[in-house]
Amino acid sequence: MQYTNDKAAVDALHQFYKDIKNEIGKVVIGQDEAVKSVLISILSNGHCLLVGVPGLAKTLLVQTVADVLDLNFNRIQFTPDLMPGDIIGSEILGEDRNFKFIKGPVFSNIVLADEINRTPPKTQAALLEAMQEKSVTAAGHKHILPKPFFVLATQNPIEQEGTYPLPEAQLDRFMFNVLLTYPTFQEELTIVKNSTGNNPVTLKKLINAEQIEYFQQLIRTIPVTDNVLEYAVKLTGKTRPGTPLATPEINQYVNWGAGPRASQFLILGAKCHAAISGKYSPDIEDVQAVAEAILRHRIVRNYRAEAEGLSIEKIIKNLL
Template sequence: MTEYSSEKEAVDALSASYNNIRREIGQVIIGQDEVVKSVLISIFSNGHCLLVGVPGLAKTLLVQTVAQVLDMSYNRIQFTPDLMPSDIIGSEILGEDRSFKFIPGPVFSNIILADEINRTPPKTQAALLEAMQEKIVTVGGREHVLPKPFFVLATQNPIEQEGTYPLPEAQLDRFMFNVFLTYPSFAEELQVVKNTTANRNVKLNKILDASQIVYFQQLVRNIPIADNVLEYAVSLVAKTRPNTAAATDDVNKFLNWGAGPRASQYLVLGAKCHAAITGKYSPDIEDVQAVAEPILRHRIVRNYKAEAEGISTEMLIRKLF
C-alpha cells in the first residue's frame, strides 16, 4: 500500500486511479459513461449500486469488467424464482464429529454480482439485507463477518417485465445508487456490434486491490465539506418529504413520501467522492447535484396524480435544484 505525504496527494492518487479504471473499462464497455461513473463512486463511497435496464444493455458485463479491473474476490449469484436464502449466505451442516459446521455461501466475497435480483421472491431478496447494511451474516445464532471491502452490484429488469418481483423499499434503500441504463446511440451500438462479432481478445490490467480500495474509502470520508454544502444536501432531502415545513408545492402535490436520512448521508459521501475523482479537494453544491438523481430516485414515491399527469421522479428531483 503506497503511503501519501498529504491528503491532497492521496486525492490526486484517487483521481488518477479512477481515470485508469475508466480507461480499462472503456476497452470493453462502449458508452455508458455516467453509469460507469456511478458504479465507481459507489465503490469508493462504500455503497452498493443497482443497475436497472432491459436485457442486452451489458449490465452484467459491466459488473464483470469492474471485477476484472479490481484485484479482489468476485462471485456472481444468478437470482431465480427457486433460489433460497441459504443459497446466498450459506448454511450449517452436520459434520463427521456430530457438530455443526458453517459452509459460507457466495456472498462471502469482495464483489457480489446479484444478477436479475428482482427475479427471486422477497424472502430470498431479504437475505441480502443484513449483509448489505451490517456487512455480517447471521446463521444458527452466530455472526460471520464478510470480507472488506464488500459491494453488492445488482442488476434488475424493469418491473413491468414478466416474472419479476418488486424490491421492498427497505432493500432499495440499502442501495446508494439506482442507475438507469438506456439504449446506446447509433455510433455506440455500431462499435459494440463491431467489437463483439469479431475475434477480439482484450486483456485488462488490475488497477487497485482490496487494501487500496479500503484506504480510498477512508480518504473519501475524511475529505472536508463546507457547512453550506452540507446544509444544502440535507435540505435537498428534507424538501422531498410531503406535508413538512420544507416541502415544495410540487412535492405535496405529487409525492406519497420522501427520502430518509440515509439519502442525506449518501448525498454527502457521493459529493465528496465526485469532487475527489474530478480533482477537487472539497465538494461544492454542483457535486451534490451531480449525484442527487440516482441517489433520490428510488427513495421517493410518486402518487397516482403524478403518474396520471406524466410527472416523472426525475422531473421532481430536478425541480428541487
C-alpha cells in the same frame, strides 16, 4: 500506501479513477454515467442498483469492474425458487458429527445480484443484513464478510412478468439507482464490431482491496463546508410531503420522500465526486451531480403523478 499528505492522496485517486475508467472502456462501450456511478459507490462503500432492459451490458459492466479492481467476484442468479441459504450458506453435519458452516456466494468482495427482483421477498431479505451489517447470521452465529464488500444488483424494469418489486427498506440500502439507457448508433456500431470479431481484450488489474479501503477512508476525511452540508440536507427535506421544506409540487405529487440516509449518501457521494474530479472539497455542483441516482428510488410518486405522466426524474430536476 504512503502519500505525503491528503492532497497528494486525492491527486492519486483522481489519476486512478481516470486509468480505471479507460480500462473499463476497452470492454464496456458507452454507459459512462453508469461506470462513474458504480465506481463512486464502491469508493464510498455503498451499494449500487443497475436498472435496464436485458442486453445493456449490466452484468458485463460488473464483471469488468471486478477484473480491473482485482477483487473476488461472485454472481448470484436470482430466481423464484432461490432460498436464503443459497446466498449466505448453510450448516451441514460433518463426518465428526459436528455442524460446520459452508460459506455461500455472498462471501466475496463484489457480489453481483443478477435480476434481484426475480426472487421472493424472503430471499431478498437475506441480502439485507449482508448489505447493512457487512455480516451474515447462520444458526445463531455471526460471520463477518470480507472487506471491501459491495452488492451490485441488476434489475429488469418492473413491467416484465414474474418480478417481485423490491421493498422500500431494501431499496434504501442501495446508495445509487442507475438507469442504463440504449447505446447511441455509433456506440452500438463499436459494440458489434468489438464483440463479433476475434480480438480478446486483456484487462490490467489496477487497484487492489487494500488500496480501495485506503481510498474509502480518505473520502471520509475530505472536508465539507457548511453551505454544502445544508444544501444536501435541505434537498432531502424538500422531497418529504407535508413538511415545512416541501415544495407545492412535492405536496401534490409525492406520497413519500427520502429519509436521512439520502442526506448521508449525498454528502459521501459529493465528496467522492469531487475527489475523482480532482477537487479537494465538494461544492453544490458535486451534490447535484449525484442527486438524481441517490433520490430516484427514495421518492414514491402518487397516482396523480403517474396519471399525469410526471416522472421521478422530472420531479428531482425541478427540485434542483
